[in-house]
Amino acid sequence: MNYVLHIAILITLYIILGQSLNLLVGFTGLLSLAHAAFFGLGAYVSTLLMIRADWPFLAATGGGCLVAMTLSLVVAVPSLRLRGDFFVLATLGFQMIIFSVFNNWTEVTRGPYGIAGIPKPKVFGLTAHTLPQFVILACLIVILVLVVHWRLTSTPYGRTLKAIRDQETAARALGKNVLWFKTSVFMIAGGVAAIAGALYAGYVTYIDPTSFTLDESIFILTIVIVGGAGNLRGPVIGAFVLVLLPEALRFLHVPDTVAPNLRQIIYGILLITMMRFRPSGLAGQYAFD
Amino acid sequence: MELELENIGKQFGGLSALKDVSIAFEKGRITALIGPNGAGKTTLFDIVSGFLRPDTGRVIYKDEDITAVTAHRLARKGIGRLFQDVRIFSNMSVLENVTVAQRHQPGENPLWALLRPRRVNRLERANQAAARELLQLVGIDDKEHLWGEQLSFGQQKLLAIARLLANESSVLLLDEPTAGVNPHMVDVLLKTIRMLANDGKTVVIIEHNLSVILKLCDWVFLLDDGEVTAFGTAKEVLEDRALQEAYLGV
Numbered sequence: 001m002n003y004v005l006h007i008a009i010l011i012t013l014y015i016i017l018g019q020s021l022n023l024l025v026g027f028t029g030l031l032s033l034a035h036a037a038f039f040g041l042g043a044y045v046s047t048l049l050m051i052r053a054d055w056p057f058l059a060a061t062g063g064g065c066l067v068a069m070t071l072s073l074v075v076a077v078p079s080l081r082l083r084g085d086f087f088v089l090a091t092l093g094f095q096m097i098i099f100s101v102f103n104n105w106t107e108v109t110r111g112p113y114g115i116a117g118i119p120k121p122k123v124f125g126l127t128a129h130t131l132p133q134f135v136i137l138a139c140l141i142v143i144l145v146l147v148v149h150w151r152l153t154s155t156p157y158g159r160t161l162k163a164i165r166d167q168e169t170a171a172r173a174l175g176k177n178v179l180w181f182k183t184s185v186f187m188i189a190g191g192v193a194a195i196a197g198a199l200y201a202g203y204v205t206y207i208d209p210t211s212f213t214l215d216e217s218i219f220i221l222t223i224v225i226v227g228g229a230g231n232l233r234g235p236v237i238g239a240f241v242l243v244l245l246p247e248a249l250r251f252l253h254v255p256d257t258v259a260p261n262l263r264q265i266i267y268g269i270l271l272i273t274m275m276r277f278r279p280s281g282l283a284g285q286y287a288f289d
Numbered sequence: 290m291e292l293e294l295e296n297i298g299k300q301f302g303g304l305s306a307l308k309d310v311s312i313a314f315e316k317g318r319i320t321a322l323i324g325p326n327g328a329g330k331t332t333l334f335d336i337v338s339g340f341l342r343p344d345t346g347r348v349i350y351k352d353e354d355i356t357a358v359t360a361h362r363l364a365r366k367g368i369g370r371l372f373q374d375v376r377i378f379s380n381m382s383v384l385e386n387v388t389v390a391q392r393h394q395p396g397e398n399p400l401w402a403l404l405r406p407r408r409v410n411r412l413e414r415a416n417q418a419a420a421r422e423l424l425q426l427v428g429i430d431d432k433e434h435l436w437g438e439q440l441s442f443g444q445q446k447l448l449a450i451a452r453l454l455a456n457e458s459s460v461l462l463l464d465e466p467t468a469g470v471n472p473h474m475v476d477v478l479l480k481t482i483r484m485l486a487n488d489g490k491t492v493v494i495i496e497h498n499l500s501v502i503l504k505l506c507d508w509v510f511l512l513d514d515g516e517v518t519a520f521g522t523a524k525e526v527l528e529d530r531a532l533q534e535a536y537l538g539v
Contacts, residue, residue, distance in 0.1 A: 151403050156389070156396035156413065163378045163389045166437075170376035173338060174390045174456050175364035184399060230380070286380055 005131040009203055011243050012138040013196050016145050018223040018235030020192035025221070026229025026286050027153055028185050029165030034075070034091040035220045037098035038190040040212030041068045042197025044102060044109060047118050047207060057121040061198035065191045071098075072190030076183040095214050102209035114208025121202035134203060141199060145192060150232055152188070161185055162230075165286070222267055226274050228284020237283045242267070290349075291316040291491045292337070292368075292460055297346035299332055299515075306332045307343070308515045314460070319482065319492040321502050321523065324512035330495045331373065333512075334462045337493075338370045339363040350460070365392075369458025373465050373495075375445045377452070379438035383429065386437050386448055387420035388413075390455040423451040427481055443474030450481060461485060463494040467501050479505050499527060 017039060024030040046064035049055040055063065079090030102109050109115065121128050121137060128134040152158050163171045164178055172178055201207050219242070227238020246263040254262060279287035292314040299307040307329045314320050322330045335341040337348055339360035348356045355363060364370075378386050394416065395401045396409035424430040427447040432440060440448060446466055453461055466482065467475045482505065486492045496502050502509060502523050509526040511519040519526050 148403060151406065152399055155402035155409055156394040156416075157399050157402045159381070159385055159389045160394075160397050162381055162385075166378040166380050167376045169340070170372065170378065172340075172360045173364055173370045173372070173376075174452065175361050175392075177361050181397075188399060 002131055005135050007243060007247060008135050009131075009138050011239050012135075012142045013200055013203075014220070014223055014239035014243055015142050015236050016196040016199070017193055017220045018227065018239050019145060019149050019232070020189045020196075021220050022224050022229055022232075022235045023149065023152070023161075023185055023189045023192075025224050026231070026234065026284065027158055027161045027165060028182060030080075030182065030186070031088045031221075032091040032186075032189070033088060033214065033217045033221070034095040034098070035189075035193055036212045036214065036216035037095045038068045038072065038193035039197045039200070039216065039220075040098060040102055040207075040209070041071060041190075042194025043201040043207050043212070044115075044197075045194070046198035047115055047201045048108065050119055051115070051117070057119075057123060057198070057202060061195055064194045064198050068194035068197075069187045069191040072187045073183065076186040080179060080182045080186065092214070095217055099209055099213060102212060109209070112208060112210075114206055116206045118201050118205040118207065120205070121199070128202070138199060138203075141195065145195065146232065146236075148192075153232065157181075219267065222271050224281075226270055226281055228281025230280070230284050230286025234281050234284040238281065241282070242270075245270075290314065291351065292493075293349040294333070294337070295347045295349065297333070297336060297343045297348070299329075299336065299341065299343050305515050307336075309346070310512075310515070310517055311346075312510055312517065314491050314493055315508075316459075316491050317486055317489050318507045319486045319494065319505055320508045320510065321506040322493065322495050322510050322512055323497070323502060323526075324518075327514075328512040329515040330512055331464060334370060334464055334493075334495065337460075338368055338462060364456060364458070367457065367459040369453035369456055369461050371446070371449050371453065371461065371463040371466060373468070375442070375449050377437040377440070377445050377448055379436065381437055382433065383424065383435050383437060383440065383448060384417065384420055384433040387423055387451050387455045388416050390452040391416045391419065392455075392457050420451075420455060423454050424448075426454070427451045428477060441471075441474070443470035443478070446470060446478060447474075447481065450478075450485075454485075458490070460491045461493070463492065465495055465497065467496065467498055475501070503527060 017035060021032065021035045024032050042064035045067045046060040049060035049063045050057065075094045079087055082090055103111055123137060128137045160176055160181055164176065164181055168178055223238035223242050224235050226241060228234030245266060249259050249262060274281060290313040294310060294312045297307050297310045322333065324330060332341065336343050339358055343356065347354055350366065396413060402409055421430060421433065424433055427450055429444050429447050432444065466478055470478060479501065482492060506523045509520060509523050510517050511526055
């Protein structure tokens with residue numbers, strides 16, 4: 001039972017991460033490789049606020065969110081002026097920088113040792129001590145995130161993002177301030193990823209830099225591409241498929257020494273197959289090209 | 290004059306795309322820019338709509354110097370453009386293509402979208418109703434649920450015109466509106482464009498089709514190699530045999 005609940009929590013985390021990246025990839029056509037950096041920022045900042053400054057969970061989450069949004073703004077302003085591939089490279093650079101900071105700023109992050117003893121989330125006087133309690137908390141947050149994303153994407157805001165994705169020049173010729181829209185959506189996506197980070201830190205109670213690498217960014221991107229970009233269903237389906245698929249290996253009695261490599265191979269094959277035969281993903285509306 | 294270009298010059302590398310071009314466009318009139326490929330017609334549109342900045346000269350719109358104003362601000366001032374390759378939003382519905390262009394959309398601010406849902410929804414319904422009327426005006430209201438890319442090329446041009454109207458453009462820069470469109474659709478397009486000019490819009494079109502120019506345009510500027518070499522009514526310019534041979538190859 002605990003195993004099932006653990007999987008459920010992983011799925012909720014990746015729904016939040018996939019959904020927020022989908023705002024960039026699926027709705028705005030911006031490919032970002034820095035999502036794990038924002039995920040990590042949420043985890044580290046909220047953890048430090050809780051441990052060092054005794055902030056309650058929700059306030060610390062908000063703090064992580066704000067820091068991630070501020071840094072997204074700092075990244076967005078120079079890099080969103082770049083076109084296509086160069087924007088991707090700029091996000092890659094940011095991912096590398098943030099990972100280095102987690103790994104090397106030892107006075108604050110304790111570097112590769114990581115931070116242990118993160119308190120369990122306490123919300124409105126209720127602490128999520130047990131797994132089922134944590135699942136409930138995670139589900140509430142996912143529902144909130146989904147509602148926010150549904151509103152953002154079904155209103156004129158989301159429609160203008162799609163217009164920019166489809167035809168940036170035409171959107172400009174219709175009076176849309178493209179840089180403003182891209183910057184704002186980049187900030188929102190970073191902020192939401194940070195919420196997943198705070199939730200993750202509260203769940204595992206121990207964080208270190210290896211959870212927030214480029215590999216993780218690519219994994220989140222795989223969720224969006226395999227599940228499908230450009231609508232709300234895609235990343236939810238992607239999160240289920242990509243979390244559950246490697247778990248199936250356990251039941252095939254693959255030895256532990258082989259399993260992690262095999263998992264990477266499966267992700268790779270899945271990504272290539274989808275790009276080749278079904279570029280809009282399992283349930284997506286938009287094929288990223 | 291509604292829109293005036295004064296001594297516009299533009300160089301690309303060593304090549305002069307436009308040399309000292311001065312043209313004025315009048316409200317309610319359809320003006321054509323004609324000339325061979327590479328004469329600088331599309332470059333002129335790029336400059337007027339703010340996608341390129343001229344090296345020399347000024348663009349004056351409603352007595353205001355707009356030479357250095359960026360593209361999206363010019364669009365808000367009422368300068369609309371139909372691109373040669375149309376550029377409709379292909380992964381959005383026909384209705385969305387028009388609604389997205391509407392001016393009054395506080396729901397484009399994410400905070401409004403989240404915190405004022407009822408107000409945003411109400412405006413959205415009004416905007417959709419207005420968009421449907423525009424689709425009706427250009428005669429593709431039965432296609433509102435199709436995706437942009439499912440329309441024929443001619444229908445896409447009509448959609449792009451509806452989009453300009455939703456954007457409340459008062460100057461319409463139409464780059465080859467009839468090219469690649471079937472003859473029946475051309476008539477629909479021409480009727481629509483004439484109606485817009487009668488409505489008081491300033492229409493500028495780049496066109497190669499001589500019968501379209503004769504039928505539609507009130508005034509013609511002939512551009513060659515970055516310079517205005519002739520102007521007048523369509524009949525005057527096109528009936529000059531020497532010009533026809535030199536520039537239009539007919």
